[in-house]
Amino acid sequence: MRMDTKSQALVLWVFNQLHLFYGGKKQKREKDQIGILVRTILSQNTNDKNRDRAYCALLKRFPSWESLAQAGTKEIESAIKSGGLAKQKAKRIKELLKRIKKEQGKISLSFLSKMSPEQAKGYLLGFKGIGEKTASVLLLFGFGMELFPVDTHILRISKRLGILPEKVSAKIAHKILAEIVPGTIAYELHLNLIEHGRKICSARKPNCPLCPLKLRCQFYNSYESEGCKEGK
Structure with missing residues (x-):
């Protein structure tokens, strides 16, 4: 895919x-890589509050990943x-843990650190x-890979900014943004966005007047955002 310099x-x-508005983010690598993976699976098709509630309940019920892998579905x-x-x-989650244990002899993803980002993601x-x-979250936060x-x-x-086409899928969005987001800023940009x-830029009723990006935002400068321009 050809890089779009614009x-x-x-x-x-x-x-x-966003760096000026929200501040810098120093990259921290989480040690429990299995935990990142399980938590990210739990986040699928739900909000952060429900994900965290489910994850806490899981940890309370199962004291180790081994005990979780051995539990009934x-x-x-x-x-x-x-x-x-x-x-x-x-x-x-159960199938994932069982397969890792079978392939690696233990429930650990540390072997991914020896792979390139593309190999690990594959x-x-x-x-x-x-x-x-899910794969990119694990590799970014658990291994410090520039995804x-x-x-x-x-x-x-x-x-809304016009970086991506309006109807692009999440899968294609990953490919496009992988080409234009430098790896060195991926961690901070991900968190600040x-x-x-x-x-501010919520799905419903975004607070456009407070947005530090409105100067170059296609959504803000279009008829679609007349309400948010007026603070409605």
């Missing part, structure tokens, strides 16, 4: 504006019911229920 320039401008489903799609997620995408976002996960906030904001989506 879009990359806009991405860098967005990064700088129904028991796992019961523990994570607050997160939604419990039957589907319980099955995926391995993870081989699991049912793990897509581009850029695209969640619903980032997808929405990127479309999510914060921006939660606080």
Whole structure:
């Protein structure tokens, strides 16, 4: 895919504006890589509050990943019911842990650190229920790999800014943004865009007057945002 220099320039401008508005983010690598993966699976098709509630209930019920892998699917489903799609997620989590244990002899993903980002992502995408976002989140936060996960906030904001086409899918969005987001800014940009989506550029009634990106935002400068321009 050919790099779009105009879009990359806009991405860098967005990064700088959000850096000034929300501050810098020093990259921290989480130690529990299995935990990141399980938590990200629980986040699928739900909000952060429900995800966190389900994850806390899971940790309370199962003191180790080994005990979770050995548990029955129904028991796992019961523990994570607050997160939604419990039957589907319980099955995926159990299958994931069992396969890792079978292949590696233990429930650990440390072996991914020896792979390139693309190799590691390719391995993870081989699991049912793990897509581009889940794989990228794990590798960015668990291994410090320079990948850029695209969640619903980032997808929405990127479309409003005109960085992404309006009807592009999340899967294609990952490919496009992988070409134009420099790896060195991926961590901070990911976090600041999510914060921006939660606080200002919400799906409904975005607070456009307060937005530090409105100067170059297609949505703000179109008829669609007349209400938010007036603070309605």
